[in-house]
Amino acid sequence: MIIPLIIYSLFILSYVAFVAIILWHLKEYVLPDDKRNLITKVFLGTIAIFIIISAALFFTVPWDQIFHV
Amino acid sequence: MFETKSGEQIILAVHRHWFVxxxxxxxxxxxxxxxxxxxxxxxxxxxxxxxxxxxxxxxxxxxxxxxxxxxxxxxYYLDMWIITNERVISIEQRGLFNREISEFMLSRVQDVTVEIPDFFATVFKFGNIIVQTAGEKQFIAKNIPNAGHAKDIILEYAQKNKTGSNSPNLNE
Known part of the structure; x- marks a missing residue:
């Protein structure tokens, strides 16, 4: 369980860092009052939902059984 | 972030066509x-x-x-062409950390060409705009929606800049 947890945590951390870089670019370069900003919010919402789903699935996977087979 | 000069107004800001x-x-x-x-x-x-x-x-x-x-x-979103009453700014995002911003004054515009490159461009009404300026560089905006309209605006304001009456008519 420990090794998958470390790998998964590193993945999520680098993922969130990447998303933060993208958001910084958008904040820096998007024109004010651009209505397409809504699509960015949809992306962020979907990513947040899938991070929660993947975390929930991670803790339901029987890692010990899988690695002892 | 793009900033306008004093007295400068954004006439049109275009992204590439949604088809892209x-x-x-x-x-x-x-x-x-x-x-x-x-x-x-x-x-x-x-x-x-x-x-x-x-x-x-x-x-x-x-x-x-x-x-x-x-x-x-x-x-896609950060690639754009901004046409103001004085200049055209071309912003091209190439990946996350590579960004190219070039601009030309409308008074230097010599020739504007619209090119409809293929079947999809014809159906979805987008095209490439090629602007020849007094300098050597050619500016190309690819996959611009309603390219003909953008070309008309560039030519209109280029003419106004050359004659010295470039204030935007907000009633248009």
């Missing part, structure tokens, strides 16, 4: 569907312990695909 991002997103959706279908089919053949693992790996795959499509969206 739409075609890339279609490929992304197909990749997602294939993964979901493969997971569904394989769940019938793999042991029960591994079905949650398969679902977990699918969620990771979807996260990666989402990140790729987010980067594609940002690349």
């Amino acid at each position: 991002i739409g075609s890339k997103m279609t490929v992304i959706i197909i990749m997602l569907l294939i993964a979901v279908i493969l997971t569904q089919i394989s769940s019938a053949y793999i042991p029960e312990n591994y079905t949650t693992l398969a679902a977990f790996l699918l969620s990771i795959y979807i996260l990666i695909i989402l990140l790729i499509s987010f980067i594609l969206w940002v690349d």
Whole structure:
């Protein structure tokens, strides 16, 4: 369980860092009052939902059984 | 961030046509569907312990695909042409950390060409705008929606800049 947890945590951390870089670019370069900003919010919402789903699935996977087979 | 000079007003800010991002997103959706279908089919053949693992790996795959499509969206979204009453600014995002911003004064415009390159451009009404300035560089804006309208605006304000009456008519 420990090794998958470390790998998964590193993945999520680098993922969130990447998303933060993208958001910084958008904040820096998007024109004010651009209505397409809504699509960015949809992306962020979907990513947040899938991070929660993947975390929930991670803790339901029987890692010990899988690695002892 | 792009900033206007005093007395300068943005007349038109255009991104590439939605068809450009739409075609890339279609490929992304197909990749997602294939993964979901493969997971569904394989769940019938793999042991029960591994079905949650398969679902977990699918969620990771979807996260990666989402990140790729987010980067594609940002690349599309930050590419733009801004036409003001004095100049045209071309902003091209090439990946996350490579960005090219070039501009030319409308008073230097010599020739504007609109090119409709293919079948899809004809159907969805977008095209390339090629602007020849007094300098050597040629400015090309690819896949611009209503390219003819953008060309008319460039020519109109180029003419106004040359005659010295470049204030935007907000009633138009």
